[in-house]
Amino acid sequence: MLGLMLAALLSSETADPIQTAMDYYQGIDAYQTTMKSVNGDNTEIIQYYFKKPGQVRMEFVTPIKGAVLIYDSAAKKAKLWPFGYRRFPAFNLSPDNSIIQSSSGQRVDRSDVGVLYQNVKTLQEKGNTEILGTEDIDGRETLHMMVTGENHFAVNSVARYQLWLDLSNGFPHKVIAYDKNGQVIETVQMNKLIINPKFPAGFFTQ
Secondary structure, X not given: OHHHHXXXXXXXXXXXXXXXXXXXHHOOOEEEEEEEEEEOOEEEEXXXXXXXXXXXXXXXXXXXXXXXXXXXXXXXXXXXXXXXXXXXXXXXXXXXXXXXXXXXXXXXXXXXXXXXXXXXXXXXXXXXXXXXXXXXEOOEEEEEEEEEEHHHOOEOOEOEEEEEEEOOOOOEEEEEEEOOOOOEEEEEEEEEEEEOOOOOXXXXXX
């Protein structure tokens, strides 16, 4: 029933799909997904795990297979194991360290879906939103929309977002970010999404 209600709200001409998705996200405690990010010739595939209020675990498939990165939001510190979790060596790093930023400059402490929603919402406030219709992507029904800042307004160098929101849960199935010149900064696709998974004890322990 909740999925049907959300789909109705997301597809409504009078509703703000981003706000609707944000409201639904507020009731979620955790999620996991396979994230594929493409930035120019660079492709990253990551098993991504998130638990509120800000615990992050990334298990890299490419380009550094086996590497694990965990971010502790309370300590505001990240720890990287290049050759596997708890395997020597390990590096304690600040989240703004370029070593652990994505090829597009994405920080681990600002990598979750909630931050994306906030960025899109900010762009909406000084731009315009266009609903492009519904599309089937990989067997999932999505709402296709575009948010563009006016007068070259940008949020973290992003002047336009093209999004495909899953109608069953509001999560972005695909996102393309563009700069002020209309050039693609990054394309991100999320697959195998699980909402509110049960993580084993110590899963986010550094």
